[in-house]
Amino acid sequence: MIFTLAFAAATALVVLLLFNSGMLANAKTRLQNAADAGAYSAGVLQARDHNFSAYTNRAMVANQVAVVQLVSLKSYLEDAADTHDRMGGAILSLEELIPTSTTAWDFGKNLPIENVNSVFAAIAPIAVQGLDLLIQAFEKAQEAHHVATALDMVLVADEVVKRNDIDAKVTTGGFTVGKTAFQVKDWSNSTKQHSANDSSSEADRFADVVVNENSTDLFTRNRFSVPVPMWASTVNLCTMLPNYVSSFTFFGFTHAGGSILSEDKKRWLSLDATMGTGFQTCTVWYPCFPSGICYATETTPLIDGNFGLGGSGGGVAGASGDYNESSGYKNNPFSTKLYGGALITPPPMVPGLIRYSITGPGSTLDSSGGLQNYYRDMTDPLGSIPKDQTPEENGGKYTITIEVEHPGAAIRTASKFLPASTIVKLDDGLKSNTMRTLSSSHAYFYRSKTDDLKSFTRNGWHRDDDKAELANLFNPYWQTRLVDRTLAERTLSWAAQ
Template sequence: MLKNLSLQRGQAMPLIVGFAAIISFATLLVFNNAMGGVERMRTSSAADAAVYSGAVWQARMLNGEAYMNKGMVANQVAIAQLVSIQNWVQYVDRTAENFDDLADVLIPLKIISTPLLAATTAAATATELFVIPATIVTDRVIGALQDTQDALHTAGRVGASSIMTAVVRENDERFEVTDLGILWMEQNQDDWRNFTISYKDLEGMTRKKTVIENSQDQFSDNRSWKWRVPLYMSTVAYVLKEQVVKHGETRLYMEADPEVENKFRWQWRSRDTMSYHVGYFDEWGWPRSPREVAPIGWHQTTLDSGEQIKQNWGSRWSRNKEGEDDAIEESEELIATYQGVRTYRDVAELDTTEQEGRDPRLIVAIEIVLPSDEVRNTSNTDIGSDQAPESKSRNGLGLKVFGMDDGYSESEIGGDRGVAAVAAAEIFFRRPVERQAGKFGAQDSKEEFANLFNPYWDVRLKDSSEHRELAWATRGLAAIPNGAAAQ
């Protein structure tokens, strides 16, 4: 019995060695596969982060350009307000002067008219001292906003590529942007350059003029009213109706320069009038509409960007015909530097009859790669052997047992390239949900087409299948991890 035991001594050693080899092989294989999945996820996440960051940058630049447009419009409205205030104060002063002239006949009224005229004259002088420099400063602010808009446009074209490259490197210094990724970034720069244009022609400037006019406040747009004199206050017994009609508004005029193409002269024209109207019965006993009997006060002020515009100069804006004629005849020009409505940037495709014109998109895409010699696996981390044994091992398991494969097929890494990932994002215009629903100041729930007057540009990742197919066609790759799911 003892003799048999001694003959079996050492029989388990080959089995132990064999099991150890199998376990080692399995461990290294699992390690490689696990690290392969991690590297693919990190590469894909880095590609997503890069395109999203680049798209966010460009969306912010578009929204910044929209704010510049809003700022230019707001400051044009501010100039309209300044001209309106100047004209209204001068109109009040003119009304007080007419009242003082009436007091020359009705002497007791001098007690009121004299101090009133002095006060309005002082107010008119003080207002002019404020309005002129305020208009000059506001006009310079508009010029600064225009320059800033141009700078934002340049920054959007150049900055996105730099940001995307920086994000890739910050995620992992081992990542590299491929030549195809660089080509896509250059394509994005070209798309960005053509996505918006500077409008300076007649149609474009007329559109901006309309936006400014629709943005005017109530005081500059329409400060009119009328007051019907009660019957018990009627001055004549047979009078049907007596009215005091006040009309005031400020309008923007543009006129093409006949000597220079795409150059326009601009004018803010503000007019205030007040007249006394009376309606009578005619000889047949029928009431007639009140007619202007006497103008009470009037004034007109203009602010020109160059040579004074005489467009529709004699046109009347209200029923106060005599008052308006007097205002036009005594019109005064506000002496202040004013460059008019500036050129502006807006989306290039404004054709709302086609979907692409209503909803243009700007695409950002990238391809990055983790070189094969940077992949963390048994070959690059000194775990196992990255070379096959030159001869048969003593354990008899054969060659290439510990010459571990990296865990990536040729189709996935493109030969010796490593792990590659493609991602894409899009910049789009969408009115906020609250405004679509008619809430928070929205006047309606209509669709708003893409424009650079409202900062509603947003970003989202998009399906990168088309870019992956292009990468396959370009490099002969059979499978590149998708950087983002379809949205």
């Protein structure tokens, strides 16, 4: 009987040990899964905030491009209306007497250019001011989203933990208010608002994206063209002569224009100029000695009206005033220099120089135009290139680690249901009667090639254009992953228990 009782007691201890071990292991697994889900959700918030900044940065760039397009259209249509008005003037109305065919000229003359220009001139200021206000709203949204993310990161992690394990929560002790709080602060400081319109290299970075030839279209940068209205044919008056031999007349317009960002980045400037030129020849015969017949050719130049000065259009979004600059911001594309060549390309350079020096760009579409004040990017976007493009090197240095706890009282071990007077029992021995665990995650930037099989290596990191892209807030390629906890974090958690 003694042997049986001893064996029964040993068997009970083994059963209790297996039961407790199973319950503790199950609780630990659930707690670790809950902690991983909470940490991952915090990392997702990091990535979402960076991607939100990237999308809003792109939206700001797109709206800035839309602003300069509107400024360009204002200048272009004003010049077109001026040209159209001159087509009906006394000097250029000679097309009714000189050529025999004016099909293209008549087509252009019948276009309602002045009406289009009048309507656009009325709505352009409203549109530009609205776009600039929208850009400012994006600036504020970036800042608000970033601050909210930093404040909500631990709260969201705690909510996710509780949804995965109803009895668990993120600890509120020294680890959370210490290590985790400092990590959130470091992550928050890893990006910042940079000025977009001062002389800093960070402002140049934003301006370079806006004026880049991949952002703006050719119409905005360089509008050199030959407008449709023209004539080219024989000459009516010449064919009426009794000794007529041959004749030819040509007249057409040449247009040039372009838009630039000013040197201080606070004005969009646009200028267009159009000049009409041509010629008329008439060849007749006359009797002469000794051949009996000679030929005479007269060539007459035809010049645009308005005292031969042509016409022009201008536009500005930003402070009112004269043009004062012909090239503007140092990194404007070469094709925009001198307003698409309007100041150096004959014949439109004549009205172009008059517009630049005397008339000016006209009334501003928005006195607060130009690049708006801020955009968000990495704190040091122009820093040194990392030696290897690992996730940690490319934006992933800012890990978020949470400590999660589960009360021992909520774990159904043997001591919870056996009476206190039971002789055979086995306590779980949890320190402070609490089970704790750690989990870490981070957001990192990765724009891989489609055939990238080398994971996070410098060779495998480069894009399809063979350039390696560093972490930035212009492209939404931020993602999240769990990472291992450091020994220092484990030690700190153990010490706090």
